[in-house]
Amino acid sequence: MITLKTEFQKIKRRKIGLTMSVLISVQFAWFLWATKNPDEKELAQGWMNLLYTLPLLNVIMMPTFMSVLASRLSDLEHKGNTYKQLKTLRRPGILFDAKAICGLLFVAAISIGQMLFLLILGYCHHYTGNPDMHYYALSLILNFACCLALYLLQLDLSLLFFNQMIPLVIGLCGSLLGLILMYIKMYSFLPWGGFLSCTLVGMDWNIETRVVTLFYREHSIIEYCAMGMVFIWIIVFYTTGRIAFTRKEV
Amino acid sequence: MSTQNLVETHNLTKQYGKIRCVNSVNMQVTSGAIYGFLGPNGAGKSTTLKMILGLARPTDGNITLFGIPVNEKNRIKLLTQTGSLIESPSYYGHLSGEENLRIIQTLKGCSAKDIDEVLKIVRLDSARHKLVNHYSLGMKQRLGLAAALLGFPRLLILDEPTNGLDPAGIQEMRELIRSLPGAYGMTILVSSHLLSEIDQMADHVGIIRQGELVYQNTLASLHSHAKSQIALRVSHTAIAADLLREDGIDISLEEDYLLFPMIDDAYVANLCRRLIVQNISLYRVEKRETSLEDIFLSLTGKETSL
Numbered sequence: 001m002i003t004l005k006t007e008f009q010k011i012k013r014r015k016i017g018l019t020m021s022v023l024i025s026v027q028f029a030w031f032l033w034a035t036k037n038p039d040e041k042e043l044a045q046g047w048m049n050l051l052y053t054l055p056l057l058n059v060i061m062m063p064t065f066m067s068v069l070a071s072r073l074s075d076l077e078h079k080g081n082t083y084k085q086l087k088t089l090r091r092p093g094i095l096f097d098a099k100a101i102c103g104l105l106f107v108a109a110i111s112i113g114q115m116l117f118l119l120i121l122g123y124c125h126h127y128t129g130n131p132d133m134h135y136y137a138l139s140l141i142l143n144f145a146c147c148l149a150l151y152l153l154q155l156d157l158s159l160l161f162f163n164q165m166i167p168l169v170i171g172l173c174g175s176l177l178g179l180i181l182m183y184i185k186m187y188s189f190l191p192w193g194g195f196l197s198c199t200l201v202g203m204d205w206n207i208e209t210r211v212v213t214l215f216y217r218e219h220s221i222i223e224y225c226a227m228g229m230v231f232i233w234i235i236v237f238y239t240t241g242r243i244a245f246t247r248k249e250v
Numbered sequence: 251m252s253t254q255n256l257v258e259t260h261n262l263t264k265q266y267g268k269i270r271c272v273n274s275v276n277m278q279v280t281s282g283a284i285y286g287f288l289g290p291n292g293a294g295k296s297t298t299l300k301m302i303l304g305l306a307r308p309t310d311g312n313i314t315l316f317g318i319p320v321n322e323k324n325r326i327k328l329l330t331q332t333g334s335l336i337e338s339p340s341y342y343g344h345l346s347g348e349e350n351l352r353i354i355q356t357l358k359g360c361s362a363k364d365i366d367e368v369l370k371i372v373r374l375d376s377a378r379h380k381l382v383n384h385y386s387l388g389m390k391q392r393l394g395l396a397a398a399l400l401g402f403p404r405l406l407i408l409d410e411p412t413n414g415l416d417p418a419g420i421q422e423m424r425e426l427i428r429s430l431p432g433a434y435g436m437t438i439l440v441s442s443h444l445l446s447e448i449d450q451m452a453d454h455v456g457i458i459r460q461g462e463l464v465y466q467n468t469l470a471s472l473h474s475h476a477k478s479q480i481a482l483r484v485s486h487t488a489i490a491a492d493l494l495r496e497d498g499i500d501i502s503l504e505e506d507y508l509l510f511p512m513i514d515d516a517y518v519a520n521l522c523r524r525l526i527v528q529n530i531s532l533y534r535v536e537k538r539e540t541s542l543e544d545i546f547l548s549l550t551g552k553e554t555s556l
Contacts, residue, residue: 002356002357002359003357005356006353006356006357009345009349009352009353009356010342010345010353012344012345012349013344013345014344076342076344079343080340080341080342080343081337081338081339081340082340082341082342083340084300084303084305084334084336084337084340085334085336085354085397086340086357087303087304087305088303088304088305088326088329088332088334089326089329089330089354089357089358090326090357091326249300249305249307250300250305
């Protein structure tokens with residue numbers, strides 16, 4: 001807890017919360033634009049539509065957002081050559097854990113903020129009925145897990161490389177890859193495609209009538225495996241990052 | 251093992267690939283001493299200090315701190331009694347000096363009052379609220395020393411603490427370091443590639459060359475190696491050498507010169523007369539000093555700075 005406390009002392013004036021708020025605001029602006037002037041059909045499917053759209057936006061945006069978050073938390077250590085001092089005061093594993101938990105709290109705040117925004121948006125639009133809280137809660141957990149996997153990947157890279165351009169470029173490439181994956185399949189075993197695997201809502205688009213029907217998906221076994229892969233990535237990125245950080249000599 | 255030694259290394263070795271940076275170093279830092287760790291750039295000083303602090307893993311050998319062999323389990327606990335400043339100071343530029351120290355104080359678990367005290371010691375109390383990015387290099391170095399002093403540890407490990415400082419800053423840092431054992435009972439292990447610096451600061455010295463500790467003793471002992479000799483150049487060196495040997499004088503030959511230890515003026519005058527009587531031309535009679543620098547250079551090679 002003491003080491004975690006110092007993580008928050010370190011990020012004073014770094015405006016990490018503000019940076020993430022700006023990035024998420026872009027996403028929210030997109031949502032507002034995409035859901036403006038809903039017709040009757042859209043009002044009826046509104047709650048499902050929000051859950052369908054969120055992972056699609058996240059798969060494009062979150063790899064970049066998470067690379068920014070991890071980089072902002074890590075580059076202050078590189079710039080100030082601080083690990084040669086910190087590693088004499090705490091075990092490297094504990095320092096890594098503190099950095100991971102600090103980011104995890106930001107990721108949790110982002111995930112909860114996103115979900116709250118969706119609920120507020122839905123109520124403001126007077127979508128038909130009430131949100132299915134079971135799916136919203138599940139979506140929150142899965143969204144959080146996908147963001148966390150990406151954050152841990154980016155944290156590993158940010159701690160490994162002194163030059164933060166490398167992890168940031170990888171984050172941007174992850175966003176592009178997410179965009180490509182979206183057109184291939186609605187599931188992926190890659191960490192950048194986790195949001196697609198965890199999408200709870202499917203879409204049926206009738207090419208003749210051009211009618212869009214949303215529905216809660218029934219996942220196949222392979223889709224469940226892809227969903228589970230997100231949690232495996234969390235373990236893999238956490239473990240490998242911790243080991244690499246511990247072994248790294250200053 | 252002596253309990254008098256706060257730091258002991260036994261055959262400490264570090265190898266990167268095929269290059270052995272530190273080779274079987276047996277260092278002993280006595281309690282209360284200012285131990286100057288001297289050597290040319292790239293001799294292995296920083297690597298040795300990093301291994302003592304657990305920042306680099308030894309390839310071989312072991313380290314004892316405060317009489318306790320260091321292992322991964324007790325390393326951090328033992329290091330709570332040490333402060334360190336390795337190469338350049340560690341700092342968060344976007345935070346003030348005080349905020350930087352607050353982080354270290356929180357991690358060290360020492361009293362918050364220590365922050366005020368160490369800021370006074372390094373004379374940064376007036377700049378405590380200034381962002382460290384706006385500090386000069388000397389101020390950053392002093393902040394690094396302040397961080398190392400937090401908790402007033404028993405052992406202070408400083409790696410080239412005067413690097414990058416101007417002459418006034420060097421003098422100030424040197425005086426500060428010299429005052430610490432007396433004022434706070436600290437033992438100091440300080441490295442430098444400058445002999446003059448260690449000469450003015452330390453009372454014990456260890457000299458490292460190409461990863462090997464080639465000398466370790468008190469500075470006074472190193473000084474005692476410094477000696478004066480008389481150098482004599484004559485027309486018939488062999489005859490003059492025989493004459494000196496007959497008088498029981500220990501001589502050595504260096505180029506055209508006969509070298510022998512300092513001797514009283516009366517003997518030198520008499521010797522000159524005897525050489526002239528034997529028709530030996532006297533070209534030079536010189537006094538030669540073997541300085542601390544000469545000893546250091548002979549131990550470390552010629553590539554070092556003085």
